[in-house]
Structures are given as structure tokens and as C-alpha cells.
Amino acid sequence: MDNLPPELLRRILLHLITERTWIFEIHERVPKTSLFAYAAISRKWQSVVEPFTFRYMYLNPMRLDVAKAYNYFTLPRLAHLRYVHFDIEFPAHDLHVSTNPEDYDDQKVEWWLCDGEKMNTELRIRQRTEFAYTLKLLPKSIETFRLEYIRKSPTDMTFQPQSIVPPDATCDILSRELRRFSQRDGLKEFLVDASVDSSILWPDFQDPGSESPTWPNLSWFHVELNDVLPSGEWLDIRDPEDEEDEFHGNFDWDDAPYSEVPGDEYEKRFRCISSPIHFERFALATARAASKMPKIRELYLTHHGDAGMAVGFVTRALEKSCCLEFSKEPLPQPSEETMDAWRKVVKLHGLEWNVHFAYGADAYYFYTL
Known part of the structure; x- marks a missing residue:
């Protein structure tokens, strides 16, 4: 497998992607299938897999800490980055205090x-x-x-x-x-x-x-x-x-449908x-x-x-x-x-x-x- 040309490896990876989701902001269908494990096969596979796995990132504070701890974000990998989705959960607050008319003008x-x-x-x-x-x-x-x-x-x-x-x-x-x-x-x-x-x-x-x-x-x-x-x-x-x-x-x-959201599977006007x-x-x-x-x-x-x-x-x-x-x-x-x-x-x-x-x-x- 390691002797296969990169073009063929990319075609194999494309067939391994069984699930995609439509990202409205960038108008692209993004792979949901994890390809991370295939990067461990060899350096050649790694060079083909990482442009896929690091093109779109879905992060939250915990995932970001893990990525920093294991030095996932190297410069060569970040060069592939095109889209980042970051989930933030704000700490709870007292709504009645934050909107108290006495405190604001x-x-x-x-x-x-x-x-x-x-x-x-x-x-x-x-x-x-x-x-x-x-x-x-x-x-x-x-x-x-x-x-x-x-x-x-x-x-x-x-x-x-x-x-x-x-x-x-x-x-x-x-x-x-x-x-x-x-x-x-x-x-x-x-x-x-x-x-x-x-x-x-x-x-x-x-x-x-x-x-x-x-x-x-x-x-x-x-x-x-x-x-x-x-x-x-x-x-x-x-x-x-x-x-x-x-x-x-x-x-x-x-x-395949662009999205799993009802009404957004296809564009029809x-x-x-x-x-x-x-x-x-x-x-x-x-x-x-x-x-x-x-x-x-x-x-x-x-x-x-x-x-x-x-x-x-x-x-x-x-x-x-x-x-x-x-x-x-x-x-x-x-x-x-x-x-x-x-x-x-x-x-x-x-x-x-x-x-x-x-x-x-x-x-x-x-x-x-």
C-alpha cells in the first residue's frame, strides 16, 4: 500500500468518506467521516491524509487544550486549514442582575x-x-x-x-x-x-x-x-x-444530499x-x-x-x-x-x-x- 502513488491514495480516501455535511457559510460539503487513523499507516499516507483532516476543524476549549498539549497544530498542518468551527459555552450569569434598570442608562x-x-x-x-x-x-x-x-x-x-x-x-x-x-x-x-x-x-x-x-x-x-x-x-x-x-x-x-436538515437536502427553486x-x-x-x-x-x-x-x-x-x-x-x-x-x-x-x-x-x- 505504501508504494501506491499519492493520486491513487487520495482516490482511496475519497471512497472512505461515507458521510458529509453541508456547511452553509462556506457552501461546501464537509467530510464527517474520521480519517485520522489512516495517517498512522506511514509518512506517505500522513502526507495525503492531513490535507483532508486539517482543512476543516471543529474545536471547543477542551479539544483545543488537547491539541496544544500534543502539538497537533504544526505549521505544515495549519497550512491546510480553511475552515474553523469553535464552540464556546459562556458561564452562567444572573439575567435579572445584568438587565437591572438601576444599573444601566x-x-x-x-x-x-x-x-x-x-x-x-x-x-x-x-x-x-x-x-x-x-x-x-x-x-x-x-x-x-x-x-x-x-x-x-x-x-x-x-x-x-x-x-x-x-x-x-x-x-x-x-x-x-x-x-x-x-x-x-x-x-x-x-x-x-x-x-x-x-x-x-x-x-x-x-x-x-x-x-x-x-x-x-x-x-x-x-x-x-x-x-x-x-x-x-x-x-x-x-x-x-x-x-x-x-x-x-x-x-x-x-x-447525496447536501445536508441532513429537512428542507436543505437539495437546492430547489x-x-x-x-x-x-x-x-x-x-x-x-x-x-x-x-x-x-x-x-x-x-x-x-x-x-x-x-x-x-x-x-x-x-x-x-x-x-x-x-x-x-x-x-x-x-x-x-x-x-x-x-x-x-x-x-x-x-x-x-x-x-x-x-x-x-x-x-x-x-x-x-x-x-x-
Whole structure:
């Protein structure tokens, strides 16, 4: 075996790899099969195996200590390194102490988080729900709030994702708690990029006699919707004029799946349009919210997906004298109920009725955000 040429040894190693996993960040299928033992056969085998074993590293503090103790990370080996995944477990802390309003006078909060748990739906729901309830612990002094809590969509657009709304809940708890947080008296700017539904703007159901939401001092409000709603529904749907059996992407069923994650096994896409049902729901909820924002300057509801849709409402420094814009593919056709709601909003803010229907490059308030 030691007399075989390196090219043949590499081919043997490739056949020994029986399991791979798809790494989204580098867009590569990475071997999961351990090849470490084959490096001990001989120096020749070692020279062929190590470019595989040291190309991708999965480390944690304990593994790192072991590697240092046994001098695994030599310069020749590190020359093969292309990707490192390092798991860190932070020490426990007292959440109530760390978010005590008496200890902080913060005016700005910016969080970049990942809603990336796709294998365990129950865990994902619990993480989102627990996070949602921590918002009320943030100090009242906050004036600017920015949250990116991205839920990456499946690579297979024909896949129906599971709902991440708690089974016993009447609405998406994260959307509801974000809406309540945005209503704080001291909050002036609010930006969220996450998988949320229209209840981030207006409650789906209100008890008779209950007070409507209000945003007394908010001047800037922007919600960027992810491709998939908490309910599991896609914001984009297949174009009715598209062929039902016409797809794009890499989905050769003869190849092994790219990933073990449901919906990410293959890339499968089709030509799509923005769902008119979801557009109508969000456009109406945005109007209702805008009617309770006396100091709003800029209000945007956007989805920069394959088809895309947006509602923009601007009360200062108007672009092309347009205070209201609807954009989607195909061109939006809001219902009379939605248009009446927006007419009242425009009048309430002392503006002239000037609405713009657009898509793509014709939109004023879609790509310039």
C-alpha cells in the first residue's frame, strides 16, 4: 500500500468518506467521516491524509487544550486549514442582575442573533419564546433598538417548514413582545430583521374594550421580514404562469444530499411572486399602526426576497412628493379596506394623498433603506 502513488491514495480516501455535511457559510460539503487513523499507516499516507483532516476543524476549549498539549497544530498542518468551527459555552450569569434598570442608562441596543435551530422544533420554539420574554427586562432608557434574528429559509422552496408558534399560543409570542417593546414611551427608533408576522404591527385579535396599541414617541420604524413566517408559510409563492415541473438550482437526485436538515437536502427553486394574501395582511396592519404613531417620520415594512414586497410611509423629506408607497411583484392592488385605512392615516398626519405603486427600480422606498 505504501508504494501506491499519492493520486491513487487520495482516490482511496475519497471512497472512505461515507458521510458529509453541508456547511452553509462556506457552501461546501464537509467530510464527517474520521480519517485520522489512516495517517498512522506511514509518512506517505500522513502526507495525503492531513490535507483532508486539517482543512476543516471543529474545536471547543477542551479539544483545543488537547491539541496544544500534543502539538497537533504544526505549521505544515495549519497550512491546510480553511475552515474553523469553535464552540464556546459562556458561564452562567444572573439575567435579572445584568438587565437591572438601576444599573444601566443605556440608550441604544443592537443585537445580531441567529434563529438557526432547524433540527429540533421544540427547542427552537423554547429559545424564541424565552428570548421574547427577556425584552421586558431591558432598561426604560433605551431610545434606539436594532435586532437581527435571522431565520434562514430552506434551500428547497417546495418544502413546507414547521410552525415555530407555540402550540398553546394564539399568536407568535416574539412578534407580540416586539410590538409591546416598540410602544415604550422613550423609544424613538426601532429596526427588526426576523421571522415575524403582522402582530408585530397590530394584534390579530383584540378584547372588546381594550385599548389599541400606541407608539407615542417613535420616529423611525422598520421591519424586514424573513422568507418564512413563524407559521411556516412562505411570503413568496409560485408564479401561476410558471410551469409546475420547472425548477432551478442543484437538485440532482443521484447525488447525496447536501445536508441532513429537512428542507436543505437539495437546492430547489422556482419563479415566484409575492403572496397577495400576506401583502394585504401586512399592508393593513401597517396602516393601523401608523394611525397610532403621532411622531413617525419613516415607517417601512419590507421583504427583500426573491419576489419582494414593501410598504413605505414617510412624513418628512418626501421622495418625489410621495408619502406612501406599495411595491411588490406583480404590482400591488390593495383592497378598499386597506386603501381607506391609509387615507385616514395620511389625513391624520396632515399630508396630501400621494400614493405610488411600484416594483423594482421604480420603487422609491425599497432599495434605499
